[in-house]
Amino acid sequence: MNNEEIENKLIESIAKFEHNPYGFVMFSFAWGKGALAKHKGPRKWQKKLLIEIGEKLKLGELSTHEVLQYAISSGHGIGKSAMVAWLILWALNTKVDTKGIVTANTDTQLKTKTWPELAKWHGLSISKHWFTFTATAIFSNDKAHAKTWRIDAIPWSEHNTEAFAGLHNEGKRILIIFDEASAIPDAIFEVTEGALTDADTEIIWCCFGNPTRNSGRFRECFRKLKKRWATYQIDARDVAGTNQAQIAKWLEDYKAEGGENSDFFKVRVRGIFPESSIKQFIPTKIVDMGYGKEIQKSSYDFAPVIITCDPAWTGDDKLVISMRQGNYFEILEVIPKNDDDFRIASLIAQYEDDLGASAVFIDMGYGTGIYSCGKVLKRKWTLVSFGGASTKLGFKNKRAEMWNDIKEWLKMGGCLPRNQTLYDDLISPESVMKTDGIQQLESKESMKARGIPSPDFADSLALSFAFPVKAKVNPKNKKRNSRSVAQGSWLG
Numbered sequence: 001m002n003n004e005e006i007e008n009k010l011i012e013s014i015a016k017f018e019h020n021p022y023g024f025v026m027f028s029f030a031w032g033k034g035a036l037a038k039h040k041g042p043r044k045w046q047k048k049l050l051i052e053i054g055e056k057l058k059l060g061e062l063s064t065h066e067v068l069q070y071a072i073s074s075g076h077g078i079g080k081s082a083m084v085a086w087l088i089l090w091a092l093n094t095k096v097d098t099k100g101i102v103t104a105n106t107d108t109q110l111k112t113k114t115w116p117e118l119a120k121w122h123g124l125s126i127s128k129h130w131f132t133f134t135a136t137a138i139f140s141n142d143k144a145h146a147k148t149w150r151i152d153a154i155p156w157s158e159h160n161t162e163a164f165a166g167l168h169n170e171g172k173r174i175l176i177i178f179d180e181a182s183a184i185p186d187a188i189f190e191v192t193e194g195a196l197t198d199a200d201t202e203i204i205w206c207c208f209g210n211p212t213r214n215s216g217r218f219r220e221c222f223r224k225l226k227k228r229w230a231t232y233q234i235d236a237r238d239v240a241g242t243n244q245a246q247i248a249k250w251l252e253d254y255k256a257e258g259g260e261n262s263d264f265f266k267v268r269v270r271g272i273f274p275e276s277s278i279k280q281f282i283p284t285k286i287v288d289m290g291y292g293k294e295i296q297k298s299s300y301d302f303a304p305v306i307i308t309c310d311p312a313w314t315g316d317d318k319l320v321i322s323m324r325q326g327n328y329f330e331i332l333e334v335i336p337k338n339d340d341d342f343r344i345a346s347l348i349a350q351y352e353d354d355l356g357a358s359a360v361f362i363d364m365g366y367g368t369g370i371y372s373c374g375k376v377l378k379r380k381w382t383l384v385s386f387g388g389a390s391t392k393l394g395f396k397n398k399r400a401e402m403w404n405d406i407k408e409w410l411k412m413g414g415c416l417p418r419n420q421t422l423y424d425d426l427i428s429p430e431s432v433m434k435t436d437g438i439q440q441l442e443s444k445e446s447m448k449a450r451g452i453p454s455p456d457f458a459d460s461l462a463l464s465f466a467f468p469v470k471a472k473v474n475p476k477n478k479k480r481n482s483r484s485v486a487q488g489s490w491l492g
Contacts, residue, residue, distance in 0.1 A: 014127060018094040019057040022050035025086045028093070028126050035124060043241065045234050046083050052230075053087075057202065067196050067203040069229045071181070071221035073211045074271040075236030077243055080208045081117035084177050087206060088118055088151055091175040092138065093127055095202070100151040100175030101163065105183035105209070107155040111135075114179045115153050151175060156184060158449055161191040170198040181207035181218040185450045189217035211266075211273040214284045215427045216452070219273055233271045279430035281441055282407045287426045293415040300326025304358035304471040307351055308463035309344070310456050311366040312337035313444070317453070321348060322460035323355060327413045329461055331422065345373035352379070359469045363459065364388075384466040386459075391467075396432075396440035398466070403429070403441050405465035406458070425458035 001009065017024035022042070031041050042050060049070070056068055074080055084102070091098050102118075104110040115135070122133050131138050132146075139150030154163045167174055176192060178184050184207075196203050207218055211233075221229040236242045247269055254262040263274035275285040303326035312319045312335075321333040321344075332351055338344060348370070352360055360381040362371050367383065374381045386399040395401040406414075406426070416422060429447060432440040444454050 010127060014093050017090065020054045021087065021090045022047055022054060024090045024094060025050060028089065029121070029124050030126075042083075042086070043079050043239055045232065045239060046079060046086075049083070049232065050086070053204070067193075067205055069221075070204075070206045070232070071218065071229045072206065072208045072232040072234065073182075073218075073222065073273070074208070074232075074234040075242075075267075075269040076210065077241075078234050078236055078239045078271075079241070081113060081179075082121065084114060084179060084206075084208060085118040085121035087175065087177065087204075088138070089121060089125055091173060091204070092131060092140075092149070092151060093125075095173045097145060097148045097169070098151070098173040098175060099148065099167070099169040100173075100177070101167065102151060102153050102177040102179065103156045103164075103184065103188070104178070105180035109180055110153055110155055114177075156188045158185055158187050161188065164188055164192045165195045167192065167195045168198050169201060171200050173202040174198070174204070176203075176205040178205075178207040178209075178218075180209040182209045182212045182216065183450075184218065186217045186452065210268065211271060214273050214275065214280065215424065222273065235271055236269045279433075279442075280427060281403060281429045281431045282410070282426050284427050286407060286410050287416070287423060290410045290414045290416045291423055292418040295326075295328055295413075295415045300328045302326070302471070304469045305355045306464045306469055307332075307348060307355065307357045307360045308460045309348055309360070309362045309367060309370060310460040310463060311344075311363055311370065312456070313366055313454060318456045319344065320456045320460040321351065322457075322464070323351065323357070324461065324464040327409070327415050329414065329416060329464075331417065331419060331457060331460065334457075341369035342373045342376075345370050345377060345379075348381075349374065349377050349379055356472065358472045359467075361463045361466045363463060382467065384463055394437070394439055396434070396438050399462070400439050400441045402462035402465045403458075404439060406462055409465070419457065422457040422461075425455035426461075428452045428455060429458075 013027065014024065017027065026041055030036055031039055041047065049072070053068065053070070072080065088100070088102065091100060102110070102114060104114050118138065119133055122128055122131070122138065130141060132141055137150055137152045139146050142149070156164070167176065174196070192205070196205070207221065209218060211219070213219060217225075222231050222233070237244070237247055250265060250269060251259055254264050257264070259265065260270065266272040266274050275283055305323055305325045307321065307323045310320045317337060319333075319335040319338055320331060321335075322329065322331045324330075333347065335344070348360060351357065360374070360379065361384050362374075362381055364383040364385045371381055371383050384398065386397065386402075388398045390396070390398055390401040392401050395404065410416075430442045432442055434440055448454070
């Protein structure tokens with residue numbers, strides 16, 4: 001055959017793999033030869049996933065406008081980067097005008113690991129001459145399709161999400177890859193999800209990564225959102241070609257922390273989410289101890305009632321009024337950002353009277369107006385500066401001190417209402433590593449940069465630990481005032 005006939009034969013052959021990623025991978029690379037001399041094909045888990053994606057495509061599961069979504073959590077060294085490369089090359093090679101994006105947890109990961117792996121497999125592909133590979137994109141050599149038949153490497157940015165909001169390719173194919181997805185902000189997931197609305201379009205979204213964080217959207221793919229995502233959790237010990245000697249060393253090194261049940265081993269080897277994220281300030285298992293836990297009124301009714309107010313900082317935040325008595329905590333009001341300070345002060349005063357509160361603590365940040373209105377109402381409330389000096393040794397500021405008090409309160413039997421926002425708030429902030437051993441909590445600005453909203457509900461709980469509080473005593477009978485309704489908090 002002449003060159004034209006050979007090329008037409010290649011086009012015809014690869015077109016048959018439109019809904020067969022595994023067949024494409026086996027056909028496109030010279031397995032057992034040259035650079036692949038020691039490899040006969042994909043690893044077991046890779047083969048299974050490639051076949052499963054193909055079968056779902058053949059069954060027409062995307063015809064109802066559903067996105068084919070996969071979340072793959074794994075240990076180290078299992079070959080996920082190769083899998084990313086194969087999916088990209090399959091998607092481009094088998095459907096004209098396929099479009100897509102690839103991002104990763106960091107720009108460094110994207111540029112030095114994800115994209116170089118694609119370059120390697122592109123160079124080994126039988127059809128490499130069909131596409132141009134650059135530092136930021138791979139696209140068709142057909143000039144008429146260069147802008148419509150391509151996949152781009154795009155670093156994410158919480159300040160510029162337009163690239164993730166414009167994923168439209170109606171009637172064709174869209175491929176999205178998130179590498180090391182555990183550290184990609186929720187905001188990027190949300191913008192991407194909201195953009196995938198094209199009808200009659202094959203949309204395939206795959207997230208890969210080590211499960212380093214026990215919160216966020218990647219974690220929820222395996223939990224709250226599991227019905228939307230097909231999930232894989234891959235143990236590196238079960239994958240051929242991984243460094244079993246190193247894994248054995250890790251098992252020995254972390255024996256004192258539980259061996260294979262230690263958080264390090266779970267994340268780096270088993271592909272299982274840890275009890276708490278590596279930097280998580282309050283471990284998830286501690287929050288779980290108090291979440292939804294019921295408590296008898298008699299076990300906390302002796303303690304003072306403390307009311308708190310955490311005002312909203314920005315338009316997206318919430319103003320939260322809460323109360324704590326003993327080991328009981330309740331959220332009383334959640335209000336969108338509100339500039340009517342007198343209205344809020346009057347509401348707090350009503351709760352103070354109805355519940356016989358011994359103290360009211362208000363965040364100084366945006367609460368000075370509410371506090372001033374309280375003075376007009378003859379109230380003796382207290383402003384709390386989250387950034388102020390800690391009254392205890394070992395903490396960077398008052399905020400870190402109060403959040404640590406939440407942790408200790410939960411360990412001692414503190415009870416939380418079943419409120420998912422409160423739960424997410426408590427497990428989201430991370431510790432800031434300090435060489436002097438001083439504990440510091442991640443700033444709200446840093447959290448928002450990760451796509452994590454302000455922890456307003458949890459901050460309202462933290463405020464209740466600002467200062468020690470004594471229960472009010474009725475001067476007539478020398479007895480503590482108790483609440484008039486069955487709700488409560490903790491003795492600070």
